[in-house]
Amino acid sequence: MNKSLLPATLAIVACLLPATVPAQSNDALSKGEISVDIVDVQGSEVPKVIVKGVIDAPPAKVWRIISDCNHYAKRMPRIKASKQLEKKGDTVICEVTVGLPFPMSDLRATTTAKHVEGPTVWSRHWTLIEGDYEINNGSWEISAFAGDPNRSFAVYTVHAVPNTAVPAWMRRRAQESSMPDIIRRIREEVKKLP
Template sequence: MRHALGTALLLTLTLAASWAFANDEKLAAGEILVETQEVSGSDIPRMIVTGVIEASPADVWKIVSDCGNYSRTMPRIKESRMVSRDGDTVICETVVGLPFPLSDLRSTTTATHTAGPVEWRRQWTMIEGNYRFNEGYWSLKSFNGHDNRTLAVYSVYAAPEGSVPDWMRRRAQESSMPGVIEAVREAVAK
């Protein structure tokens, strides 16, 4: 019995390591990975997108920490404004443009900023808006020890108020998520 458990554990660890290695290879080649993560007690998953950006985490941080310019750097953001900053706490307002007949999504969020040097992180929650909930984070780290390559992880758990069917919301999120990493790649290259 102990031998079988040991073998099962070894097999599990080997599979996990090979999965991580395969993902690292995909990321190193420029692929953008999108995954959903179930949230306990919710039928709405957390969306996570991961990609490598050819710049240092500090340079990428200049883009993702500047919510006042999201209308210029992030897809589908029609309006953005930094309301206030108090130390590491930043209050932002954004308007996400949606196609007709849907109404645009508005939110005011509070974010905590942690600026490196190991991890640059922006973690937000909604204060008010026309979402049922809206929270998430950006995490930026050096990719595989390369100071000029950033492993960027963008995670969002959000659902608009109203009658947007879950399948439509999920499809829109899954199809638009890679565009967030692509937009940051473009912005940091300018």
Template sequence: MVTRRIWSLVLALAFTGLVQAANTVRIEPAEGGQWELASDRSQAQVFTRKVPGTKVKEVKMEAVIDAPVAQVWQTISDIQHYPDFMPYIDDIEIVGDADNGGQYVYHRVDPPLVSKRDYTLLIVNEADAEAGEYYRYWTQMNQFGPEPKQGVVRLEICDGSWALSRLPDGKTKATYWVYTDPGGKIPGWLANQANTVGLYDVLNAVEKRAKVQP
């Protein structure tokens, strides 16, 4: 989870209109805290850990993707086509560029059994193609996106990252981390279960798409 000090800084700057200065903060899991194995499927394992003061847990997947790292990176970077292959993505719109080279991207999702959700993220990419190392992170920046819509629940917490590296056998080592609250009246235990299962859905979608990349 982003440390409380950094998150408080981002919120404070948002209220003063100076949030651009905070966009250089690299979003990644904080050190420390015990990860617990939640599930294990073939070439992927999902871990969770508690976040003090909240009902929602951080979730992390460690996996091997059966595709070259450049093709996996191309897949997760192809954000404008997420509605074509990413689970539950209903709409995507790039709404602006950030000073740190990232982009503000509006998302609307249509998950099963509950109403639609939406949020705007700051997304930043870091790539070292020669080394075969890639990192993408995101954090909620709703103030840069559209106004809330009637009948759509606005997410207030959505931090995460992809870390990719090339493996000697041509496959990709991937770590996918997310800390998000689906909002609404969803119980904490159900939100945690949905977040855990949802990572496998994302992994399968990315691997399938990456395999057919040119």
């Protein structure tokens, strides 16, 4: 990575990530807390983020939100536009645009994802095909929480290195709540499903 891009890269990652929150116990997660861990990635100046939370719904119901990129703009925070471009078997190609406030440009990515649907783990693992990122890889893994088939343990992992800079005010705002909002929003959206 070009050293002159390092401050810009760190700024955009900070925009997409909150301050580090220590890993929490199953008891804390069970009570609704959300865990956010920042993990160094060898060979990258940008860390990976792992978000964990419990959702009061069966994994198959949560999966209906995670697996449907056509509706991410309605169901996920900060997603301005989303569209499934192709589906062949368990492989899905999606285009997603993350909305950033003016004067920043939005970030667009086309990714390919492998979907695995139960019976014990529902997962979506994606990699970048092209877009406004050097790297955009991640996953969702959904399973029953502590053996309860009516509660889901959701793990969202992302390593994203955008090709743009973000101002300090935006970075501060995002650090306050950005990543936990993903779990919070899914908790809200799953209640709307039949």
